[in-house]
Amino acid sequence: MENLLKPSVVLSACRTFFGDDQATVGWLHGIKTDDLSATFRKRAFSLHPDRAGAIGRSRAALEQEFKRLHGAFRVLMRAVTLGVAGSEKEPSRPPPRPAHTRSTETPGTGRFHSGRIPDGELRLAQFLYYSRIIDWRTMIDAITWQYRVRPKVGEIGRAYRFMDAPAVFRVLRASPRSERFGDTALRLGILSGHQLNVVLGKQLQLNYPIGRFFVENGLLNRARVESLVDQNRRHNVRARHT
Numbered sequence: 001m002e003n004l005l006k007p008s009v010v011l012s013a014c015r016t017f018f019g020d021d022q023a024t025v026g027w028l029h030g031i032k033t034d035d036l037s038a039t040f041r042k043r044a045f046s047l048h049p050d051r052a053g054a055i056g057r058s059r060a061a062l063e064q065e066f067k068r069l070h071g072a073f074r075v076l077m078r079a080v081t082l083g084v085a086g087s088e089k090e091p092s093r094p095p096p097r098p099a100h101t102r103s104t105e106t107p108g109t110g111r112f113h114s115g116r117i118p119d120g121e122l123r124l125a126q127f128l129y130y131s132r133i134i135d136w137r138t139m140i141d142a143i144t145w146q147y148r149v150r151p152k153v154g155e156i157g158r159a160y161r162f163m164d165a166p167a168v169f170r171v172l173r174a175s176p177r178s179e180r181f182g183d184t185a186l187r188l189g190i191l192s193g194h195q196l197n198v199v200l201g202k203q204l205q206l207n208y209p210i211g212r213f214f215v216e217n218g219l220l221n222r223a224r225v226e227s228l229v230d231q232n233r234r235h236n237v238r239a240r241h242t
Contacts, residue, residue, distance in 0.1 A: 012176075013075035016068055018140065019043075019147030021180060022123065025079075030111040030136050033080055039144055040073045046148045058165045061154060064172035111136045121239045124210050127232040134219070142213045151206045153181045153199055160202075162195045 175184035
């Protein structure tokens, strides 16, 4: 079981579980096992093999994704329980913020970030969390929502007839947790570089912007989201030139 707690394994599990290739072990700070369980139930429902016919996906592909999700969930539950997040030399639980600094813009129930905004590039949900506009649980819900509604590379590849169902299953079976689906398909020769670029471009075109989550759930209005998107963009420009 100790092998499950290697930093590389925990990092891979974070990226699989949260559906974000930029996820880090630090994302586990402040999260509780109840939070993990709630997120797992939401994602497990969307990936359960019994829904294959209803959502037009291969049962075999869903079974593989569900298996990977469950494996990542087991790793993260043990990591949170044992405080593995402390391996990044940060406290496994952030100290509580003083009451006068707590954000009042979002009625979330999770923990708010304490400390400064990181200097590196951030995605919008991360930027909102580190800016204390949303709490930890809201950030995870938003990321999970975007992952759930995002068209999958395999689905788009099949729509373009670049690959068939057996090819999708072959990629899923051969893809290590640290490698993205498209990179595995390219490595196996199932997709060419041009085909992968076409698929990724279409995925970006069809992807719902994560700001929509906050608007649809009444957490922020559209004008506020647009302003924050601009602030996030300026932060990332500064980060790239620092």
